[in-house]
Amino acid sequence: MSTADRIAALRSEGEAAVSSATGTAELEEVRVRFLGRKAELPNLLRDVGKLPPDERGPVGKGANEARKAIEAAVEARRAELEAAELEARLAADVVDVTLPGSPAVPAGHHHVITAVRREIEDVFLGLGFRVAEGPEADLVYYNFDALNFLSNHPTRLEADTFYLADDIVLRTHTSPMQVRAMELQPPPIYIIVPGRTYRRDNDATHTPQFHQVEGLAVDEDVTLGDLQGTLLSFARAIFGDERDVRLRPHFFPFTEPSVEVDVSCFNCTHGFLRDGGRCPLCKGTGWIEILGAGMVDPNVFGYVREHGYDPDRIQGFAFGMGIERIAFLKHRVPDLRMFYENDLRMLEQFG
Structure with a gap:
């Protein structure tokens, strides 16, 4: 070849x-x-x-x-x-991406503040309220003026409030939604307003950013007794069926009469522990302050009279509570700042 x-x-x-x-x-x-x-x-x-x-x-x-x-x-x-x-x-080697990883990653859960907020919302939804939300940066008009705050009220000072402009603040409470909500609909109205609020405070019981729930109920023949009954139902749903509430006279610019609301202490009996010592939670009084409330001041209705809120015909009550304070009491957390330090050893206790 x-x-x-x-x-x-x-x-x-x-x-x-x-x-x-x-x-x-x-x-x-x-x-x-x-x-x-x-x-x-x-x-x-x-x-x-x-x-x-x-x-x-x-x-x-x-x-x-x-x-x-x-x-x-x-x-x-x-x-x-x-x-x-x-x-x-x-x-x-088909991989089912819906299966958990290996090793399995622990399932997440709501932050304790979010969990308590949703628990509060559920209670009031069950009482016939609806949830409303408003802007965190609001006009001075809604945050102060329309809520009957005097022009020289201390909370208007820059030492207490974050101003974004002369007429715009980071809201100091969720109460501005009282007037905003009444502008949007005639009575009756039953709402709660949860959300972030801001003040120049920072210590064991205050933080610069915190969360509040505002409540507003306006209808014919609404009384202080209705307010007390509503808050009693709330306190028992959150802190236990044995709880009671009491109202103490107080002052808020946008309610008249105004009251501080206390819940009976769930840590002691009449202010004393089983060993006979004074209860550190209620300081021996048998009561713990949880929120402020009162009947809506007629002056506030004056800002929304043209929307059907004639103070001679309708009445209403309002209340405001700090979600951190409710969580603080419910879970016995000693310092509010612990909610924001992101220490997993603390947060994982509330999964």
């Missing part, structure tokens, strides 16, 4: 072997057998110089074409085999 015929035969054998390879490892063996340093085809190329001059050109050209053809066939087959192997691996 002539050298040219042998080259043609090697090319045919190599391409056939490549096409029949069933894996990348087998394909590599074929490549080495036909194109490796000791393979016949490369040796023929190296020995071209030993041939008669008239055979060198055709033999060299044929050997190069055979080598390139086998190399191209190897690369094409390798791409086919790698694609098939990848497809097989993907089919065999």
Whole structure:
């Protein structure tokens, strides 16, 4: 067999072997057998110089074409085999992304403040109130003026309140929604307004940002007794069925009469612990202050009279509580700032 015929035969054998390879490892063996340093085809190329001059050109050209053809066939087959192997691996290693990771990541839960807020909302929704929300940056008009705050009231000072402009503040309470809500609908109205509020305070019982729930009920023949009954239902839902509430006279610019609301202490009996010591939670009084409230001042209705709030025809009550304070009492947290320090040892107790 002539050298040219042998080259043609090697090319045919190599391409056939490549096409029949069933894996990348087998394909590599074929490549080495036909194109490796000791393979016949490369040796023929190296020995071209030993041939008669008239055979060198055709033999060299044929050997190069055979080598390139086998190399191209190897690369094409390798791409086919790698694609098939990848497809097989993907089919065999399907990952269900809906399954938990390994190791499993503990499920998250609401922050204690969010959990208490939702618990408060659920109580008042059950009492027939609806939830409303308002802007955190509000006009001085809604935050102070329309709520009957005198022009020289201390909370208007920059030492107490964050001003964004002369007539815009970060709301100091969620009470601005009283007037905003009454502007949007005529009576009757029964709403609670949860949300963030801001004041220049920072100590064990105050934080610059905190959360409040404002309540407003306006209808005909609403009385202070209705307020007391509503808050009694709230206190028993949050702190236990044995709780009682009492109202003490107080002053707020936007309610008249105004009251502080206390709940009977859930840590002691009449101010004393079982060992006879004075209760540190209620300081021996048997009562714990939880919120401020009162009957809506007629002056506030004066700002929304044209919306159907005639103070000679309707009455209402309002109340405001700090969500942190409710959580503080419910879960016996000693310092409000702990709610915001993001210490997981503390937060994971309330999952």
